[in-house]
Each structure stands twice: as structure tokens, then as C-alpha cells.
Amino acid sequence: xxxxxxxxxxxxxxxxxxxxxxxxxxxxxxxxxxxxxxxxxxxxxxxxxxxxxxxxxxxxxxxxxxxxxxxxxxxxxxxxxxxxxxxxxxxxxxxxxxxxxxxxxxxxxxxxxxxxxxxxxxxxxxxxxxxxxxxxxxxxxxxxxxxxxxxxxxxxxxxxxxxxxxxxxxxxxxxxxxxxxxxxxxxxxxxxxxxxxxxxxxxxxxx
Amino acid sequence: xxxxxxxxxxxxxxxxxxxxxxxxxxxxxxxxxxxxxxxxxxxxxxxxxxxxxxxxxxxxxxxxxxxxxxxxxxxxxxxxxxxxxxxxxxxxxxxxxxxxxxxxxxxxxxxxxxxxxxxxxxxxxxxxxxxxxxxxxxxxxxxxxxxxxxxxxxxxxxxxxxxxxxxxxxxxxxxxxxxxxxxxxxxxxxxxxxxxxxxxxxxxxxx
DNA sequence: GTCTATATTGCGATAGAC
DNA sequence: GTCTATCGCAATATAGAC
Numbered sequence: 522x523x524x525x526x527x528x529x530x531x532x533x534x535x536x537x538x539x540x541x542x543x544x545x546x547x548x549x550x551x552x553x554x555x556x557x558x559x560x561x562x563x564x565x566x567x568x569x570x571x572x573x574x575x576x577x578x579x580x581x582x583x584x585x586x587x588x589x590x591x592x593x594x595x596x597x598x599x600x601x602x603x604x605x606x607x608x609x610x611x612x613x614x615x616x617x618x619x620x621x622x623x624x625x626x627x628x629x630x631x632x633x634x635x636x637x638x639x640x641x642x643x644x645x646x647x648x649x650x651x652x653x654x655x656x657x658x659x660x661x662x663x664x665x666x667x668x669x670x671x672x673x674x675x676x677x678x679x680x681x682x683x684x685x686x687x688x689x690x691x692x693x694x695x696x697x698x699x700x701x702x703x704x705x706x707x708x709x710x711x712x713x714x715x716x717x718x719x720x721x722x723x724x725x726x727x728x
Numbered sequence: 729x730x731x732x733x734x735x736x737x738x739x740x741x742x743x744x745x746x747x748x749x750x751x752x753x754x755x756x757x758x759x760x761x762x763x764x765x766x767x768x769x770x771x772x773x774x775x776x777x778x779x780x781x782x783x784x785x786x787x788x789x790x791x792x793x794x795x796x797x798x799x800x801x802x803x804x805x806x807x808x809x810x811x812x813x814x815x816x817x818x819x820x821x822x823x824x825x826x827x828x829x830x831x832x833x834x835x836x837x838x839x840x841x842x843x844x845x846x847x848x849x850x851x852x853x854x855x856x857x858x859x860x861x862x863x864x865x866x867x868x869x870x871x872x873x874x875x876x877x878x879x880x881x882x883x884x885x886x887x888x889x890x891x892x893x894x895x896x897x898x899x900x901x902x903x904x905x906x907x908x909x910x911x912x913x914x915x916x917x918x919x920x921x922x923x924x925x926x927x928x929x930x931x932x933x934x935x
Numbered sequence: 936g937t938c939t940a941t942a943t944t945g946c947g948a949t950a951g952a953c
Numbered sequence: 954g955t956c957t958a959t960c961g962c963a964a965t966a967t968a969g970a971c
Contacts, residue, residue: 559939626837675921689847716928
């Protein structure tokens with residue numbers, strides 16, 4: 522029970538920053554929503570920016586973790602490694618429903634603090650995909666006429682876009698909200714992508 | 729020479745709103761950057777919000793136009809229609825380098841004014857893709873085990889993500905900035921997608 | 936650790952002179 | 954159509970009482 526105020530503030534601020542963006546949220550709004558005193562933000566986080574930084578760091582922690590995890594599987598095949606990456610994306614986004622909003626916010630409208638962090642994260646992701654695609658091409662699994670950079674962007678786009686578009690998509694196509702559609706979508710999208718980049722002579726065994 | 733002030737304001741505000749987001753831009757910042765008087769915003773656009781609305785409307789106009797254009801080609805094959813759509817995306821984004829930022833901003837952190845507009849636009853896009861994919865499946869061009877909703881999201885994701893990630897990608901992989909990489913990317917991504925959703929028995933004639 | 940009260944700054948908007 | 958001056962308000966932050 523030590524830090525109920527701090528915890529409540531983090532919880533409320535995560536949702537508000539995610540949905541409205543950093544600048545559109547005021548500290549008053551935060552403290553009213555969290556039902557805490559206005560001075561608590563300075564007390565615990567040294568101001569609004571400190572609070573945002575703490576939240577961003579917390580949100581991105583599992584992404585860094587996942588990247589390290591994937592790096593430990595260099596011995597596996599390129600396709601297996603990309604599959605592992607896709608699985609982790611589904612898992613992480615299922616755990617953190619606001620993560621994609623923070624990332625997209627920082628990509629489209631970077632904050633001073635967030636920009637270098639996001640750049641570093643995405644850079645690592647692209648390096649990993651780039652390397653893995655090159656190996657897959659050399660190995661003969663992927664088509665050799667692929668532009669590796671473009672293919673890397675395509676993979677990130679096809680896997681991640683769902684998480685930001687989700688509320689909109691469910692508004693347009695009222696599907697049954699089921700338990701684990703994150704991983705269902707990612708599996709589906711990853712299959713489309715794999716079929717799209719694979720060498721046509723080797724097109725089996727991916728379901 | 730009638731409206732140099734108004735035009736300059738629109739130009740500067742488009743870039744600033746696109747890169748920083750609506751709330752993070754102040755009217756003072758705008759008028760200093762445009763070297764105009766602070767009262768011009770109210771005079772021409774009835775305030776900051778009116779200015780943003782005018783810009784958003786202007787940015788989205790070609791998207792609506794493109795959707796109407798595509799609807800006129802119902803007689804063509806599903807693949808031809810999706811190809812036409814992809815071509816138009818490349819063309820529109822090449823013409824409007826800030827468009828993707830406005831769209832992503834409104835999707836991740838909607839403004840009061842922008843939300844319904846963007847929802848309507850994306851709804852039309854998804855309806856079009858949904859319908860076209862269903863036809864393609866019925867016709868036998870696309871795999872019949874596709875989840876149509878997921879496949880629609882995947883197409884939008886794979887085609888559009890590049891435009892928002894572009895500055896970051898060029899930072900990570902310093903490629904030669906060439907004239908028309910928008911349509912080059914879209915063509916590449918669309919090919920990957922098509923290979924991914926097509927019926928494997930019909931896999932030729934798409935290059 | 937929580938509160939009130941307040942300092943300070945910047946915000947968006949506009950009245951009214953030119 | 955452009956300007957200066959200023960209004961009213963909300964922003965973040967903090968000093969100091971409890």
C-alpha cells in the first residue's frame with residue numbers, strides 16, 4: 522500500500538497520454554482523473570515531463586527485452602527468427618494495449634524526450650529484420666529480387682498497423698471481440714507476408 | 729497577390745501541425761514562423777481550430793477524390809482495382825508529403841474535429857478493400873482461407889506505413905534519395921502483398 | 936506524503952487604431 | 954488587411970502549512 526497515489530497516477534496518465542497525446546493532456550486533468558492532489562506530479566516525477574518519461578520507459582521496456590531475446594536465437598533459421606519476432610509483437614501488444622499509441626505518437630509527432638528513444642528502438646528492429654532477410658535470401662528461402670529495406674518496412678507495417686487501427690476497424694466491421702485476436706491477426710498477417718517474400722519453390726510448411 | 733498572408737500561413741501551419749501535432753503548436757509560434765501578425769489567424773480562419781480544419785480538409789481532399797475514382801472501375805478485375813488503389817496511394821503521398829502525419833495523428837490521438845472525418849475516410853477505404861477482396865476470393869484469384877477483415881488491415885498497413893517511417897528509415901539505412909521512391913516502395917509492397925494473398929495456382933503476370 | 940495558496944508564464948482571442 | 958495592446962484564462966510549478 523506504499524504508493525497508491527503514485528500507482529494511480531501512472532495508471533491514469535498512461536491512458537490519457539496514450540489517447541490524447543502529451544501536449545493535449547494537462548496536469549490538472551490528470552490529477553482530477555486520478556483523484557489526487559495537483560502537487561503529487563511534481564513530488565513523484567518532478568513534473569509532467571518526468572511523468573511522461575517514466576511512462577514511456579515503462580511501456581518500451583518489453584520491446585527492448587524482446588529484441589534481446591530474439592538476438593539469442595541466431596542459430597535458428599531466418600524464417601524461425603522472424604516468426605519468433607512476430608509472436609513477440611503479438612504478445613507484447615496484448616499485454617500493453619496502449620503501447621502502439623505511444624510508438625505511433627512518437628513517430629508522427631516526436632517529443633523532445635521520446636524521439637531519441639524511439640529512434641534507437643526502431644533502429645534495432647530494422648537492423649534485426651534487415652540482417653535476417655539478407656540471410657534468408659542468401660539461404661534461398663526468400664526471393665532474391667527483394668529490396669531488403671522495403672521488405673523490412675513492409676513487415677513492420679503489416680504486423681503493427683492492426684494495433685493502432687483496431688478500435689476503428691471494430692467500429693467499421695463489428696466482429697465478435699474475442700480473447701486473443703492480437704495473435705490471430707499477427708499470425709494471419711505474417712503468413713501473408715511470408716507467402717509474399719518466399720521463394721515460390723519452397724512454399725509449404727508455414728501453417 | 730491577393731492573399732499572400734493567408735497562403736503563407738497555410739503553408740507554414742501545414743508543416744508545423746504535421747510535425748508537432750495540433751496541441752503542441754501555438755498561434756504565436758505559427759505567426760512568428762510565417763512572419764505575419766498574430767491577429768491574422770482569427771481574421772482568416774476564425775481561430776487556431778478553424779485553421780487546422782481548413783488544412784485537414786485540404787490535405788484529405790485528394791483521398792476522397794481517389795476513392796471516387798476507384799469506384800468508377802467496378803467493371804475491372806479485383807486485382808486491377810487494388811492495383812489502381814495502390815497506385816493512387818503512391819501518387820497522393822508523393823504530392824502531399826505531410827498527409828500521412830495528419831492521418832496517423834488523427835488515428836492515434838484524434839482531435840474533436842478530425843475524428844469523424846478520418847473515421848469516415850478510413851471506413852470508405854476498408855469497405856472498398858473488403859468488397860474487392862471478397863470478389864477476388866469468389867473469383868478464385870485470392871486464397872479462400874483469407875480472413876477478409878485482417879487482409880484489409882494488412883493491405884492498408886503494408887502500403888501506408890512507409891510514408892510515416894520514411895525519415896526514420898533513411899536515417900537508419902542511408903539510401904540514395906531518389907526521385908520516385910514512393911511509387912517504388914508501393915509497387916514493391918503491393919507485390920509482396922499480392923503474392924501473399926493470391927491463390928498459388930495463379931501466380932504469374934503481376935510484375 | 937498531502938494539502939492550499941499562489942507565483943509566473945504562456946495561451947488563444949479580439950477591440951480598436953491605422 | 955494589418956497592426957498594437959491587452960483581456961481573461963489556463964497552463965505548470967512550488968513554497969510552506971499540516
